Amino acid sequence: MLSDAQRSTLAATLPAVQDALADITQRFYRGMFTAHPELHDDLFNRTHQKSGEQPQALAGSIAAFARLQLEPDARRQRFILDRIAHKHASLGVTRDQYTVVHEHLFAAIVEVLGDAVTPPVADAWDQLYWDMADLLIASEADLYARAGVTPGQVWHDALVTERAQISPDTIALTLTDPEPNTSLPGFRPGQYISVQVPLADGAHQIRQYSLTGTPDSPRWQFSVKLAGEVSAYLHEQVFEGDLLHVSMPFGDLVLPDDDLPLTLASAGIGCTPVIGLLTAMAARGDERPVTVLHADRSRDRQPHRGQLAALVESLPQGRLYQWYEKASSHVLSDAVRTGQMALDDVAIDPRTHVMLCGPTGFLSSMRDEFLARDIAAERIHYETFGPELLRSGAR
Structure with a gap:
């Protein structure tokens, strides 16, 4: 755990490290994949490596966790750690891989920041890394235990x-x-x-x-x-x-343990977590109010179009609104619209849990819309299989 002195050092150096994180993470991945090419080919998403999205995600995670040590927010910290732990568990990540990451991450920090990495600075950031790693390792161990497997043996x-x-x-x-x-x-x-x-x-x-x-x-x-x-x-x-x-199943975008209203918003193939949630709700005759919002390119290319409509129809208080980039005028109605998804004239209960599923850009813009409708940040949940949405307050 960070000492007061380490926390002060972290506060003093966070701006410089944060400004250099993009360069640090690029060098980190380059060094790690040179030493361990099997990680590039068999564990990490090399498409996101090539696009630069994965280094950005790592930089965002480190910066977010560092800020939380200076301005503690237990809910936000739990959000970051839970999301990463579930993803790591689905990949079979084990404790020894954190040592590999530590070695190459800190080599990259020294390479980029040079003489600014004094012994106290190195000590503070080293402690921050292991604080985060230890929390993740513990969370992942719990996920493996709940799945009934030994750590990493998920395949x-x-x-x-x-x-x-x-x-x-x-x-x-x-x-x-x-x-x-x-x-x-x-x-x-x-x-x-x-x-x-x-x-x-x-x-x-x-x-x-x-x-x-x-x-x-x-x-x-x-x-x-x-x-x-x-x-x-x-x-x-x-x-x-x-x-x-x-792998075994993982993921924390699951139905809340209450009977408050639900709003499920998805785009494209992001409809699949929604289908899973609605299938379970329909099977048990769930009676809570459920508003389903979906955006797609066109009706003919929409996956699960009929299934989505049938599931919503089966719920006593289900409502479905859909947006298409293009659609014939004869199908347009209050429930079928053209253009980008927007909440302008959609009734949203302020108590609702919001569950967002889709590309990162969609998640970010829709989160902003729901916040503007006075939905509490802690009731906005999301699922994405790309780099994580790590903006302040997201959940």
Whole structure:
């Protein structure tokens, strides 16, 4: 835990470190992947590495955690750690990998900041890193224990039993346990699994996909939109009878433990966590008010369009509003609109829990809209499989 002296040093050096974080994280990843190329090919999302999104996410996490040591906010800290811990658990991250990250991160800090990294400065940032790492390691150990596995041992093979085309560029896969009379583990509505695939260059890349079926089913179902090298492999190479290497379910975008109103807002393939949540609510006859908002390019390319409408229709107090970049005038109504999603004339209960699912830009803009409608920040939750939204107050 940071001492008062270390906290003072952290406060004095945070502006300089924060200004240099983009350079630090770029050098960190370059050094780590040179020493451990298997991490680049088999663990980290190399698409986000190439675009620069992953270094930005790491920089945001470090800066956010550092600021929270100077202005403590337990809720915000828990948000950051829970989200990272669930993602790490779905990848099978273990304690020893934190030592590897520490070695190359601090080499990058010294390389960028040079003589400014005095012994007291190095000591304070070293303590900050291990404070964050120890909290994450403990959270991940708890997630592994709840999943009934030893740390890191989250991977197993599942059998593809069904494949369906649910939009021009989206497929749905159904998995079962390859052992007869054995069910896949249960999950909480809104959770996801990681899927690891072998690529032509020898890499084994991983992506996360939300589970859309019922939690007590012996099968898992998820949908894949064609957008990148992993999804291309799943679209082109995976069919009924094939085995997929998948993780146990993880993720903290789950139904709140109360009966307050819900607002579920998604864009594109971000509808899949919403489908999972609505499926569970429909199965148990949930009677709370539920407002579902969805944005997509067009009706013909919208994945799960009919299923989404049917699930909302099955809820006693369900309402559905949809926005399309383009749509024929004859389908437009109060519930079907064109343009970007907007809350201007949508009734939003101020007590509602908001659950956002979609690309980072969508999450950021919609979070701002809900805050402007006086929804408390702690009731705005989100799911994204890209770099995390780490703006102040997000949840």
